[in-house]
Amino acid sequence: MADDTDVLVPQIHEDQLPGSEAKLEPKPEWQPRYKGSGRLQDKVAIITGADSGIGRAVAALFAREGADVAILYLCEHEDAEKTREIVEGEGRRAITIAGDIGSKEFCEQAVQQTIDAFGRLDILVNNAGEQHPDKDVRDITEEQLRRTFQTNIFGMFFMTQAARPHLKKGAAIINCTSVTMYKGSPDLLDYSSTKGAITAFTRSLAKNLVKDGIRVNAVAPGPIWTPLNPFGGQPPEDVKDFGKDSPMGRPGQPNEVAPSFLFLACDDASYMTGQVLHPDGGESTSS
Known part of the structure; x- marks a missing residue:
């Protein structure tokens, strides 16, 4: 069996992600x-x-609504510090924790740091993900395939396992899936496959935890203007037209997605579990 080092490198990809x-x-x-x-x-x-x-927008909105936030991220320290400043600017506490959620050990350490800093944990937002476009299935390397699944779905399992002992009745888990789970994507075969796994994970975990009073839901964004696509998540020639083929004719903004996470995190969604919200500009309804 390969150890974590074999599976998880490189953290910073040749396509400039994250x-x-x-x-x-x-x-x-x-x-x-x-x-x-x-x-x-x-x-x-x-x-x-x-x-x-999306993660920054969710952190900003959660802070505005009164939450303290642990900011987990891979390696973009300048961006993470900006998010911390945003949270603190809303009068809430924030900590930044850098590392790879594809590592079970890191996830356990991150949760413990959060507990040490804030004394409790009420909401887990599994938002981090990566994608790499390939037009031919034969071009997807074994390393890329393992890496994409390691981040996008293994990381959610590891974070949830680490958080579970600290989540009490009334807690919420919100996972980030994608419109590609519903529509498919000819150029994002491995990515869209992980998003299908995330949706199944969400529905199954919701049933697993419902008797303990913990709700599990998901958000499936469409094309949203974030660093993910222009820094390697889409072919460079496609970035200029990113989101223009959606029914609304434009990409969405992170602050148009964050309210879906807030709704699922708060008591407004007290009778919802195993559900997916679709801030996607109409993508999931178009042919």
């Missing part, structure tokens, strides 16, 4: 659109991939 939001133009819109109402007052959330993109 990508820097600080270097991205135009900048994604992460800013919450409305005043907070205390829907997550004094809760504690772990958000993976919270340094940029």
Whole structure:
């Protein structure tokens, strides 16, 4: 059996992923659109991939609604510090934890750091992911295939296993799947496969934890303007038209996705588990 080192390298990929939001133009819109109402007052959330993109927008909105946030990220330190400043600017506490969620040991350490810092854990947002475009299935290397599954689905298992002892009745887990799970993607075969696994994981885990009063749901974004696509998640020639083929004719912004995570995290969604929300500009309904 291969050890973690064999499976997990390289952390920084030749296609520039995970990508820097600080270097991205135009900048994604992460800013919450409305005043907070205390829907997550004094809760504690772990958000993976919270340094940029959807994760940053979720962290900002959770903080505005009263939550303290553990910001997990891979290697984009400048972006993570910006997210920390955003959370603290909302009057909440934040910690940044760098590492690879594809490592079970890291996930256990990250959860323990969160407990040590904040004393509790109420919400786990499994958002981090990676994607690599390939037009021919034969071009997907074994290393890439293992790496994509390691991050996108193994990482969710590892984070959930580490968090589980600390999640009490009323806690929430929200996973990030994708419109590609529903529509498929000819150029993202390994990525879309992991997103199908995430949806099945969400529905199964929801049934597993429902008797303990822990809700498990997911969000399936469509094309959202984040560092993921322009820094290697899409072929360079496709980036200029990213999202334009959606029914709304444009990519979505992270702050258009974050409210779905907030809804599923708070008591507004107290009768929802095993469900998936679709902030995708109509993508999942188009042929």
